[in-house]
Amino acid sequence: MDTGAAIAGLGITDVGKVYGRSARSFAAEAVRLAADDAGLGLADLDGLLVSAGITGGIGIDLAQDLGLTDLRLLTQMNAFGATAGAMVAHAAMAVMSGTASAVACVFADAPLRPGTSAGAAYGGRGGSAGEWHGLQGYAAAAGMRSVNAMYAMAARRHMETYGTTSEQFGAVAVGQRAWAAGNPRAQMREPITLEDHQASRWVAEPLHLLDCCLVSNGGVAVIVTSAERAAGLARPPAHVWGWGQGHPGQRMTRGSAFGLRTGAVTSGASAFKMAGITAADVDVCEIYDCYTYTVVITLEDYGFCAKGEGGAFAASGALGPGGSLPTNTGGGQLSGFYMWGFTPLAEAVIQARGEGGERQADRHDVVLASGNGGILAHHATLILSPHVKGS
Amino acid sequence: MDTGAAIAGLGITDVGKVYGRSARSFAAEAVRLAADDAGLGLADLDGLLVSAGITGGIGIDLAQDLGLTDLRLLTQMNAFGATAGAMVAHAAMAVMSGTASAVACVFADAPLRPGTSAGAAYGGRGGSAGEWHGLQGYAAAAGMRSVNAMYAMAARRHMETYGTTSEQFGAVAVGQRAWAAGNPRAQMREPITLEDHQASRWVAEPLHLLDCCLVSNGGVAVIVTSAERAAGLARPPAHVWGWGQGHPGQRMTRGSAFGLRTGAVTSGASAFKMAGITAADVDVCEIYDCYTYTVVITLEDYGFCAKGEGGAFAASGALGPGGSLPTNTGGGQLSGFYMWGFTPLAEAVIQARGEGGERQADRHDVVLASGNGGILAHHATLILSPHVKGS
Numbered sequence: 001m002d003t004g005a006a007i008a009g010l011g012i013t014d015v016g017k018v019y020g021r022s023a024r025s026f027a028a029e030a031v032r033l034a035a036d037d038a039g040l041g042l043a044d045l046d047g048l049l050v051s052a053g054i055t056g057g058i059g060i061d062l063a064q065d066l067g068l069t070d071l072r073l074l075t076q077m078n079a080f081g082a083t084a085g086a087m088v089a090h091a092a093m094a095v096m097s098g099t100a101s102a103v104a105c106v107f108a109d110a111p112l113r114p115g116t117s118a119g120a121a122y123g124g125r126g127g128s129a130g131e132w133h134g135l136q137g138y139a140a141a142a143g144m145r146s147v148n149a150m151y152a153m154a155a156r157r158h159m160e161t162y163g164t165t166s167e168q169f170g171a172v173a174v175g176q177r178a179w180a181a182g183n184p185r186a187q188m189r190e191p192i193t194l195e196d197h198q199a200s201r202w203v204a205e206p207l208h209l210l211d212c213c214l215v216s217n218g219g220v221a222v223i224v225t226s227a228e229r230a231a232g233l234a235r236p237p238a239h240v241w242g243w244g245q246g247h248p249g250q251r252m253t254r255g256s257a258f259g260l261r262t263g264a265v266t267s268g269a270s271a272f273k274m275a276g277i278t279a280a281d282v283d284v285c286e287i288y289d290c291y292t293y294t295v296v297i298t299l300e301d302y303g304f305c306a307k308g309e310g311g312a313f314a315a316s317g318a319l320g321p322g323g324s325l326p327t328n329t330g331g332g333q334l335s336g337f338y339m340w341g342f343t344p345l346a347e348a349v350i351q352a353r354g355e356g357g358e359r360q361a362d363r364h365d366v367v368l369a370s371g372n373g374g375i376l377a378h379h380a381t382l383i384l385s386p387h388v389k390g391s
Numbered sequence: 392m393d394t395g396a397a398i399a400g401l402g403i404t405d406v407g408k409v410y411g412r413s414a415r416s417f418a419a420e421a422v423r424l425a426a427d428d429a430g431l432g433l434a435d436l437d438g439l440l441v442s443a444g445i446t447g448g449i450g451i452d453l454a455q456d457l458g459l460t461d462l463r464l465l466t467q468m469n470a471f472g473a474t475a476g477a478m479v480a481h482a483a484m485a486v487m488s489g490t491a492s493a494v495a496c497v498f499a500d501a502p503l504r505p506g507t508s509a510g511a512a513y514g515g516r517g518g519s520a521g522e523w524h525g526l527q528g529y530a531a532a533a534g535m536r537s538v539n540a541m542y543a544m545a546a547r548r549h550m551e552t553y554g555t556t557s558e559q560f561g562a563v564a565v566g567q568r569a570w571a572a573g574n575p576r577a578q579m580r581e582p583i584t585l586e587d588h589q590a591s592r593w594v595a596e597p598l599h600l601l602d603c604c605l606v607s608n609g610g611v612a613v614i615v616t617s618a619e620r621a622a623g624l625a626r627p628p629a630h631v632w633g634w635g636q637g638h639p640g641q642r643m644t645r646g647s648a649f650g651l652r653t654g655a656v657t658s659g660a661s662a663f664k665m666a667g668i669t670a671a672d673v674d675v676c677e678i679y680d681c682y683t684y685t686v687v688i689t690l691e692d693y694g695f696c697a698k699g700e701g702g703a704f705a706a707s708g709a710l711g712p713g714g715s716l717p718t719n720t721g722g723g724q725l726s727g728f729y730m731w732g733f734t735p736l737a738e739a740v741i742q743a744r745g746e747g748g749e750r751q752a753d754r755h756d757v758v759l760a761s762g763n764g765g766i767l768a769h770h771a772t773l774i775l776s777p778h779v780k781g782s
Binding site for chain 2: 052061064068069070072073077080082083086089093096097098247248249270274377
């Protein structure tokens, strides 16, 4: 399998409160931008993996929107917040096996409408939440009708078990907002303080508004090709050193590790092993931050700090600008934009390339991108680097 | 990549007019059956690829229905009729790259309800048909509101261009019904004649009722693992020698090859090349037969006969029992059951194993399974064999 696969192009459309466009319009533009970024034409693409999105219902017809008539790899995929990692891994496997040579992976969504709140954007169709079953009747009767409420339970259990505090979650939000100041694409760039975090309204106790991610319209795509081919293209490659997934399938049931342990444990171990690294080798982390809490627990589960110490780790200032482990350097989903797993993926590519500008991490030889979904049921990890694997 | 991947298990639920069960119930049963068939427990699975289905909306929550808590590969996928081929290819790549070791690929659907016609089963949600766009207004205004109507146009163009006749399409139907007699799972096993075909009502001229596939409730799953591991399991492996996809993305627009040429051209060439074979080496064909017409054109595009000669090839008796190219040996989707791409895939596994009983083809060293979807826009091919690749 030689030198493996690399991300050779990145496309990000306008993101945020961008109205009047469909998810498939964003998706098509993102693919065009990513191909152009790589110095490729659309006709050079022979693979397309399309994220279903949540509200967009985008499918493989996207190929026809783009006029792609000679694809050798095409499917729609959905693994919620783990989709980005899964797609890049499948694309890398396709490239490495000769199944396709240049694969676009794209996500887009357009849940926001003028005059509706972000909170309502996914209302009634809220990803996994709307699909809970088995205990659904009990859960709904107990008020567990939203993803916010479920993550609130998870965060609360972490707090009760390990002594994690709301202020520690706040440190994640404050650090990421500081990073967002350096990201022209970030939706929220005004600095915030811990006091702002504490004073922000409850969304679902113990989660304040500033513990919760944004909702955004837009699209993101990457182009995956062989490391060899990427070397001859327009932009610095982000080499794919490793990938992994972990799907504990957790539910809020007696005896489960819900709220205390995620799929990052196995997802990370698999990716680190494939990449030939340990957590200590990671320079930059891009963590799926649907809530501040998920940053805390994911960093623990990857082994960047001891179990239960994620809150203290964040409060130490390790994650923000100048910290020992630059994390969510574009502001993440809390302050940047919410393109599901493509938010951490896009920023990981930018950091690996060294193109972060004001927010570029000094050391970026090993960059981690993570995704979780299904209320902690699913996890994916990618390890990217500006260097050829094994070099 | 050594000896590659193999299908080690096959599970088929009750299929047909099986009421009172959800698609996800069928899907879960199919995975259990496939694992059991392979001699594996559910805990031995570390990968699951879930076909979205058409009406079922099945997703990765299926993992939780099955109690699978340690998966290293999990996503939902959809490429319409090409999904089965795409899924097995992705599973094989995952196995060959060490990403996962035993991957279940599953499809299920439950569109039929008591008292509703098969024709209404997909009504209003009909796969690609409902998603046509761009020219949608014109197409709908012209009466092109169903998949049947679109395939009728494709078949008509083939007839006008190559002189293909309805009787030649009928030969496909008659041959497959003869095969179905040997398949205990087939929904339609009573022999039919060419006269029956000609006398059956129009669905969308030139397509008679007996040119059209069934609609079925049920589920099918396969287990993909390494060839090495498969050798030690319960059943004879069906080795995956090659795969390919072709996505011409055809529309009924001026200058397109709509109706005359499909993605089987590139899909087949890729799969044959990977398998190290030519069409002449194929012993048994399992062709996605949503209509008799698609069998005719797909066989042409694979190169089993000259372009435009598919009708005459079928009329020669080549495809039925005793013919030179046993095709759709379980009755296919016309007479067996309609599990989308999992109908040809399941029968290909059965034939490769030599477990077809009454309907077993004498020679089955190389078995082809094909899938198409999106009104000829998408195509996937798999080459299976009872023998280790390269042996």
